[in-house]
Amino acid sequence: MKRTTIAGFAVASYAIAAAAGAYAETASDIPHLRNQGTATQLIVDGKPFLALAGELGNNTASSLENVQPIWQRLVDGNLNCVLAAVSWAQVEPEEGRFEFTLVDGLIEQARSNHLKLVFLWFGSWKNGLSSYAPYWVKKDFQRFPRIRIQGDKRIELLSTFGDASRDADAHAFRALMRHIREVDGQLHTVLMMQVENEVGVLRDSRDRSAVANKAFAGPVPKALMDYLQKHRDTLAPELREVWAANGFKTAGTWEEVFGPGKPDSVEMPIQTNSPPMSKDEHETGWRKLHWPVDEIFMAWNYARYVDRVTAAGKSEYDIPMYVNGWLQQPEMAWPGTYPSGGPLPQVHDIWRAGAPAIDILAPDLYLEYFDQVCERFTRNGNPLFIPETGRGAANALVAFGKYNAIGYSPFFIEMGVGADTELAATYSLIARMEPVIAAHQGKDTITALRLNEGDAPAQFKLGNYTLTAHYVGRHRIPIAPPPAQPPPPVQIGVPAQPAALAQAAARPPDGGPTPMQAAAIVVASGPDEFYLGGGGIRFEFAANTPGPATVGLGIVQEGKFVDGKWTIIRQLGGDDIGQGEILGLRPNTILRVLLYRYE
Numbered sequence: 001m002k003r004t005t006i007a008g009f010a011v012a013s014y015a016i017a018a019a020a021g022a023y024a025e026t027a028s029d030i031p032h033l034r035n036q037g038t039a040t041q042l043i044v045d046g047k048p049f050l051a052l053a054g055e056l057g058n059n060t061a062s063s064l065e066n067v068q069p070i071w072q073r074l075v076d077g078n079l080n081c082v083l084a085a086v087s088w089a090q091v092e093p094e095e096g097r098f099e100f101t102l103v104d105g106l107i108e109q110a111r112s113n114h115l116k117l118v119f120l121w122f123g124s125w126k127n128g129l130s131s132y133a134p135y136w137v138k139k140d141f142q143r144f145p146r147i148r149i150q151g152d153k154r155i156e157l158l159s160t161f162g163d164a165s166r167d168a169d170a171h172a173f174r175a176l177m178r179h180i181r182e183v184d185g186q187l188h189t190v191l192m193m194q195v196e197n198e199v200g201v202l203r204d205s206r207d208r209s210a211v212a213n214k215a216f217a218g219p220v221p222k223a224l225m226d227y228l229q230k231h232r233d234t235l236a237p238e239l240r241e242v243w244a245a246n247g248f249k250t251a252g253t254w255e256e257v258f259g260p261g262k263p264d265s266v267e268m269p270i271q272t273n274s275p276p277m278s279k280d281e282h283e284t285g286w287r288k289l290h291w292p293v294d295e296i297f298m299a300w301n302y303a304r305y306v307d308r309v310t311a312a313g314k315s316e317y318d319i320p321m322y323v324n325g326w327l328q329q330p331e332m333a334w335p336g337t338y339p340s341g342g343p344l345p346q347v348h349d350i351w352r353a354g355a356p357a358i359d360i361l362a363p364d365l366y367l368e369y370f371d372q373v374c375e376r377f378t379r380n381g382n383p384l385f386i387p388e389t390g391r392g393a394a395n396a397l398v399a400f401g402k403y404n405a406i407g408y409s410p411f412f413i414e415m416g417v418g419a420d421t422e423l424a425a426t427y428s429l430i431a432r433m434e435p436v437i438a439a440h441q442g443k444d445t446i447t448a449l450r451l452n453e454g455d456a457p458a459q460f461k462l463g464n465y466t467l468t469a470h471y472v473g474r475h476r477i478p479i480a481p482p483p484a485q486p487p488p489p490v491q492i493g494v495p496a497q498p499a500a501l502a503q504a505a506a507r508p509p510d511g512g513p514t515p516m517q518a519a520a521i522v523v524a525s526g527p528d529e530f531y532l533g534g535g536g537i538r539f540e541f542a543a544n545t546p547g548p549a550t551v552g553l554g555i556v557q558e559g560k561f562v563d564g565k566w567t568i569i570r571q572l573g574g575d576d577i578g579q580g581e582i583l584g585l586r587p588n589t590i591l592r593v594l595l596y597r598y599e
């Protein structure tokens, strides 16, 4: 896939000779990625597209009849994009006979609801295992070999060492991409493809079949060694540490270069998934490596296989393609309790070396460590796309505003999606703010934050000001600033508070019992101009450039962007901005603020 900067010159390109001239569309017409500062944006019909998405349940889109009643609710939930599975089993029910009626129907139905699509190719692997491979593949275990796990056990997991499996998968994926190009190469309903789903070995840390053991006992491929040496200074620290601990060898067997693998004596906790670990290990287990060589070895072999499948698809239609990872986590801390070899941060470099056709390494982000995972998944310029996550709408603001996300997509979206949801309100807010977010992603003029009730105020510099953000939640902002001296503690039954504070204290929460997560995207759009979108936060500004020290709220407008233009809903003064001294962001609002300074 061609990647361009905003200035239009190529910074990285994945060239597929076969693709040249294969289709009328040029690389910049079809959905593609473009760099802007430190961000990578998804460009659709010439403009950045922020995917306000949701992923359907695994089999929801396996018939048109089943998915038909869902579209309207997705539209009501303010989605602009849907992630839907397309399985190898349904696309190629008999070897060489392809069936695209369902794909065509999904594209048509999405179009008629003005929604974009990302298709998930459930090919050789889905959650590690191979349940979506066609029946003719499943039956032919000699031609399409399975892995072996400890004790020479078989599981339904196609081996990365099966060249025939890889070629058959690539053949089918190529046919699918040819078809998508034919039916959608002009209208661009399908924006991206996910290749496979959460690949990796389960129930053991690596494949222990004879062919895998032979490769494991052999040398690390030169291509990988060369890549590691070339990128030695920028490797993920976890990987670098493993390599350093074994002396930064530039050649040798896998265990010579990356240390010992899991010994046979260690049994995988197959029933519970939860490895026997101390409390401390458990708490850090979501990012501590165990027998890294096994995971590195598998990552290389998955990457090589997936690269062939991806490149075959791209040779027909070169839109962005990504792989998604089932993350390591406290309950699943050993490779094999989570899929070993998937595109996890500790092996991102291995994936980059082995699968240059893949554009994005994506997290299925259900962990509570949302920001830390985003940090790890944006290292070395990896674009952030979150194909699966929970319902926490505040995280969407953080993803787009702080981590330059391309898209955000709660899983099993059809459960509970609709107009009256927090997600719908957040997606609507992002859509109303989209031009200013898109214009600033990748620059040092945008950030986002999330605050929980009881959190200390957050302070950060942006543009010419230092902002302090206080949690307010759904409470009303007082209509006048609090007095300089805090009042004496309130005594029960003695109504002695100043009027404004009494009003603030009496503020009834207008939502349910759960305190809202306060969150906002903040953009410094000019020397003294800010856009703030989100809710539940009170902001203070302090100047961090020379000049008068006192900062005033010059103009405050509540509004939204319509067709790229800022449109004012209300001009705010008086009570709504604490008589000019308090800037509160009420839930689901966007403010434009012009500051001034005086003495």
Ligand code: DGJ
Residues within 6 Å of the ligand: 058, 127, 197, 198, 364, 388, 411
């Ligand atoms: C992650 C997988 O990628 C999804 O397809 C689905 O199986 C969910 N887990 C279920 O929680």
